[in-house]
Amino acid sequence: MTGRAVAARPAAVVVGGGLAGITTALRLAEAGHDVTLAEGRPRLGGLAFSFQRGELTVDNGQHVFLRCCTAYRGLLERLGATRMTHLQNRLDVPVLSVTGSDEVPVRTLGRLRRTGLPVPLHLAGSLARYPHLSPADRARVVRGALALNGLDLADPALDRLSFGEWLRRNGQNAATTAALWDLVGVATLNARADGVSLALAAMVFKTGLLSDPGASDIGMAAVPLGVIHHDRALAELERAGVRVLLRARVAELKPAAPQHAVRLEDGQLFTADTVVLAGAQDTADALLPPGAVPGQERLAGFGTTPILNVHVVYDRKVLRRPFFAALGSPVQWVFDRTTHSGLLGTTIGRAHPGAQYLALSQSAVQDEIDLPVAELRRRYLPELSRLLPAAADAEVLDFFVTRERTATFDGAPGSAELRPGAATGVPGLLLAGAWTATGWPATMEGAVRSGHAAADAVLAAAGNRVPVDRGDGRWPR
Ligand SMILES: Cc1cc2nc3c(=O)[nH]c(=O)nc-3n(C[C@H](O)[C@H](O)[C@H](O)COP(=O)(O)OP(=O)(O)OC[C@H]3O[C@@H](n4cnc5c(N)ncnc54)[C@H](O)[C@@H]3O)c2cc1C
Missing domain, CATH: 3.90.660.10 (Polyamine Oxidase; Chain A, domain 2)
Known part of the structure; x- marks a missing residue:
């Protein structure tokens, strides 16, 4: 016997088993923490899940990602699930319009697809042939895209203006908004142009369409979402040593030094050096101690x-x-x-x-x-x-x-102010979730990024090495 005590592993409780919580739990376990993940529902995956309807396996909602979603793709890689998805070699979106009467509908098929040319020429050919816009409106779109590309995403003023207002100020009309900006924006931002902050819209369009030619190539799961977000995630979490508790709703959080206490609805009590709240804003509103993040009193009104x-x-x-x-x-x-x-x-x-x-x-x-x-x-x-x-x-x-x-x-103008970062004012208490300040709209990518941000903050606070995310779709190591 040398007489040296073996240092106890730091304990962490992650509240919520959506993509944010899965990411944080895996990262902390890889860094040597003793991690418990408590998920209120009977499955992992949060808002991106599958269920059985008789013999049919149903996804609660179709989920797509883009090639530029490097953090989500990194999670797929970490879960050994990349091959369970399909990613287009080149962006290709069939856009079908229907006009005319119910008896004699007139259908027109256009394509939004890219070539191998550099940005912004990669979309030029497709736009030049896009049948849903007149030549004048296509020129409008080009001017709008160039103006959008000139915006500085770090400018806080962008979040005070709606995308719709900005589009009108920049020469866009109802036709270009419907056939392009809203066609893409409604699906990626879950809002029409008038209802979403320019900051979020500019982030999506600049990153997706105007950064790298392949950024907007579309990916989606080739299997039910639950196979990746529950089955694969559970297997990898357990393999990493995470204690996964399902049907384990956290009812109370008591911050204290040296350890915080977390009580489940069934009365079970856990103590941990680190607690990461990885639910949505309602979870943070319910469990955060008063004054933990700036503007906390407005969380209840974050729609x-x-x-x-x-x-x-x-x-x-x-x-x-x-x-x-x-x-x-x-x-x-x-x-x-x-x-x-x-x-x-x-x-x-x-x-x-x-x-x-x-x-x-x-x-x-x-x-x-x-x-x-x-x-x-x-x-x-x-x-x-x-x-x-x-x-x-x-x-x-x-x-x-x-x-x-x-x-x-709700990514309405002004929403950026409602999104706190990973750190709170309470040491060892952190936030994760697509709703936190990732700069991204509510997406799988935003969720995974938030999970990394929380894990990075925990490791940095403890003076540990923070693995590097190279932004290439690989898990940070
Ligand atoms: C129908 C639909 C379609 C979508 N389409 C897309 C898409 O195409 N592309 C895309 O990128 N994104 C899409 N999204 C958004 C994406 O699914 C979410 O942004 C992302 O999954 C959020 O992950 P999260 O981990 O931040 O939060 P959540 O998925 O909300 O996970 C939080 C988890 O915490 C648990 N929890 C909360 N409170 C407690 C508590 N007190 N105790 C224990 N557990 C708790 C919850 O049960 C939940 O499982 C879509 C969402 C929906 C609903």
Whole structure:
């Protein structure tokens, strides 16, 4: 015996098993912390999850990422899940517009796709042929993009103005807003141009479309989200030594020195040197001690925005592409979910071997989120028939909706002030989550970045080496 005591590993409790919490927990465990992750629901993945509807595996909402989402791609790599996703070699978005009457709809297909040319020429060819805008409006878009590129993302004034107001001041009209800015913006920002801060919109468009030619190539899971965000995440967390508690809702946090106390709803008590609150803003509002972050009293008023997914199973193939975006219709983005859901192995699928499952991803739908299913059916099935001729003759075998009323934080002008960083005024108490100050809108990328920021802050405060994120889609080491 040497008589030397073995230093106890620092203990950490991470509250919330969404992508932010998964990231923080993995990072802290890799750095030698004794980590407990408490998740209130029966599964990991937070807002990006799957569930069973009979034999069908359903994602609560279609999730896409871009090549520039390097932190999320790094998490995929860490989870051994990169091969469970598909990333386009080159951005290619079919954009289908429908005009004319219900009896004689006129359909026009355009493409937003990039070439291998440098920015901004990578999109020039596609824009020059984009049929949804007149030549004058295409020139407007180019002027708007150049003006957007000139904005300084570090300028706090950007968050005080709406994107819509800025677009009007910069020569954009209803046509360019609908056919381009909102087409992309509603899906990525979960808001129309008038409802979102210029800072967030500029961040998305500059990073996605105007930074690197490949930045906006689109990726998505090729398996149900739960396979990656629950199954793979749970396996890797446990392999890293994290104690994962599911159905473990944290009811109370008592900050104290030298250790904070965390009490679960069932009464279990944990003490830890570090507690990371990785839920949304309502979790922080409920659990933070008073005065822990500036402007904390306004957290309760930090709003959210819904996303609706409309799921339709047809008895035959009605869509030949993996996805498309729609114009001139309440339908926004449509994805073929047939393979991910395992439809063809279900009883319905065996009875109808050509059956197809489409999911409509409908963002910023404050006025639709509570509509009854029957009304949504009346609204969306005729629209799908207008957009997709084959749908008009097809039989609908199943129709259901998934509603996420608090899908994202509300990124309205002024929202940046409501987003605290990872550190709080209480040593050892940190925040993570897509809603915190990442500079990104509420996305999987923002969530993972926030998880890294919290872990980095813990390691830096303890004087430990902080692994380097090289921004290349690899896990920081
Ligand atoms: C329908 C839909 C579509 C979306 N589409 C996209 C997309 O295409 N691309 C994209 O990048 N992003 C998309 N998003 C946004 C993305 O899913 C989220 O921004 C991201 O998953 C948030 O992760 P998070 O870890 O910050 O928070 P969350 O996912 O909210 O995770 C927080 C977790 O904390 C748990 N928790 C909270 N309080 C407690 C407590 N007291 N005790 C224990 N556990 C607690 C919650 O149960 C939850 O699991 C979409 C979201 C939705 C809902």
